[in-house]
Amino acid sequence: xxxxxxxxxxxxxxxxxxxxxxxxxxxxxxxxxxxxxxxxxxxxxxxxxxxxxxxxxxxxxxxxxxxxxxxxxxxxxxxxxxxxxxxxxxxxxxxxxxxxxxxxxxxxxxxxxxxxxxxxxxxxxxxxxxxxxxxxxxxxxxxxxxxxxxxxxxxxxxxxxxxxxxxxxxxxxxxxxxxxxxxxxxxxxxxxxxxxxxxxxxxxxxxxxxxxxxxxxxxxxxxxxxxxxxxxxxxxxxxxxxxxxxxxxxxxxxxxxxxxxxxxxxxxxxxxxxxxxxxxxxxxxxxxxxxxxxxxxxx
Numbered sequence: 001x002x003x004x005x006x007x008x009x010x011x012x013x014x015x016x017x018x019x020x021x022x023x024x025x026x027x028x029x030x031x032x033x034x035x036x037x038x039x040x041x042x043x044x045x046x047x048x049x050x051x052x053x054x055x056x057x058x059x060x061x062x063x064x065x066x067x068x069x070x071x072x073x074x075x076x077x078x079x080x081x082x083x084x085x086x087x088x089x090x091x092x093x094x095x096x097x098x099x100x101x102x103x104x105x106x107x108x109x110x111x112x113x114x115x116x117x118x119x120x121x122x123x124x125x126x127x128x129x130x131x132x133x134x135x136x137x138x139x140x141x142x143x144x145x146x147x148x149x150x151x152x153x154x155x156x157x158x159x160x161x162x163x164x165x166x167x168x169x170x171x172x173x174x175x176x177x178x179x180x181x182x183x184x185x186x187x188x189x190x191x192x193x194x195x196x197x198x199x200x201x202x203x204x205x206x207x208x209x210x211x212x213x214x215x216x217x218x219x220x221x222x223x224x225x226x227x228x229x230x231x232x233x234x235x236x237x238x239x240x241x242x243x244x245x246x247x248x249x250x251x252x253x254x255x256x257x258x259x260x261x262x263x264x265x266x267x268x269x270x271x272x273x274x275x276x277x278x279x280x281x282x283x284x285x286x287x288x289x290x291x292x293x294x295x296x297x298x299x
Contacts, residue, residue, distance in 0.1 A: 009180030019181060020188030027175055027189060028197065030078055030105040030112055039263070040085030047100075052125050059122055060102045060109045064088055067095040070130040071275060072123060072156075075100065076140030076163075077171075080107030086263045087137070090272045096134070099126050115197060116168065116208050119145030120152065127154045135275045139163055139262060140232060141171065143240075147210040150219070157279065160222045160271055161210065163258050165232045166239035168208035174231060210240045217245040220283040222274045224251045224267055231258040249274070249283035 012019035036044050047062035062081050071091055073084040081100030088098050101122055104111035123146060127133050135158040138146035143164025150156055165171055172193070176186040190205075198204045212219065221244050225237035234252065241248045256264050274283065 005178070005180045009182075012180070012182040012185035016182060016184040017188055019185040020192060023176070023179060023181055023185065023189045024192040024196075026179070027193065028113060030114065033105070033107055034078065034080050034083075036080070036082045037085075040082045043085035043088050044082040052101075052122070052129070054104065054118060054121055054125070057104050057111055058109065059104060060107065061126065062100045064098040065092055065094070065096050067093060067097050068132055069096045069134040070127070070132050071096060071098045071134055072126055072130075072136045073098065073100040074119060074123060074136065074138040074142035074146050075103065075106070076138075076142050078106065079139070079142075082107065083139070083262055084137075087268050087271060090268045091275065097130055099130055101126065116141070116145050116148060120149040120154075123149035124152075124154050127156075134158065135160060137162070137271065137275075140165065140258065144168065144171075144208060144210050147212060147240075148208060151212050151216075156219065158220050158222070158275060158277075159212075160224070160274060161237075161240060162224045162267070162271070163226065163229055163232050163261055164210055164223065164236060164240060166210045166236045166243070167205065169205050170232065170236055174233075209243075211243045212245075214245070220247045220249075220274075222249045222251070222271065222283060224253065224261065224270065226253045226256040226258070226261050228255055229258045229261075247283045 008019055008022065047064055050061040050063065052059050052061055075081055075083055080102045084100050091098055102109040103119055103122065104114040119142065133156040136146045136156045137160040139162045143161035146159065150159060172190050176189060181189065194204055201207060223237045223241055225234045227234050237250055241250050251270055253261060253267060261267055
């Protein structure tokens, strides 16, 4: 543990309420906005920059291409739309418009707070603005938001989750483990989060899950996750897959972790091929994988 984690761990043992309060402030804070990585700069520079309004706040949007089919990209927590640059370059086509955004307080969008409801609302607004959504691709926290948006009415032909968490509970568990909270302090953190951020949600831990409507079995799902992901355990991919009634393809990688997976050439190829597959084709398909990865199609 680093010194801050050691201090919080010790504090959570002797003063759980105080540790929970300090942890809450860290939990909801977005910190400094991430800058565009030099690797992503060229693709980012050629995007058409726009905006939309969300509850009186301005959200920066990005678009590449002007084709009739739309692909929506949903970044993770404390991230930005430019993180999708490698995938954007692979997906660009005259037939496609690729759309991304910086959630409030992320990237170039102003603000210091955001929630999964903000993410889902942005996806809904962008889907309505662009129409004909061929695929929604989410990373990490963005996977949770993508499922929420689709379950609550956003149409899409295909859904892709990379390094995704199965529920908001996992977000709480991961954060608590990273800073060394005891169970009592973790419980206090969860109570504060629900009471202060979602006071009108009777059971946010059941609403914010990576599941679609129980009757939805038409949307093919691709999940990509790394065995060495230290932020979102790979078991989360299995939980998401097991809850999906439609066709599911699970791709496991090794050695890419939570972030580098977005820029891996093989992963990008898998995602691109899944999006490009003709309507009605099975999600398993055939593709080559690096040593140590595996494909687990299910239909």
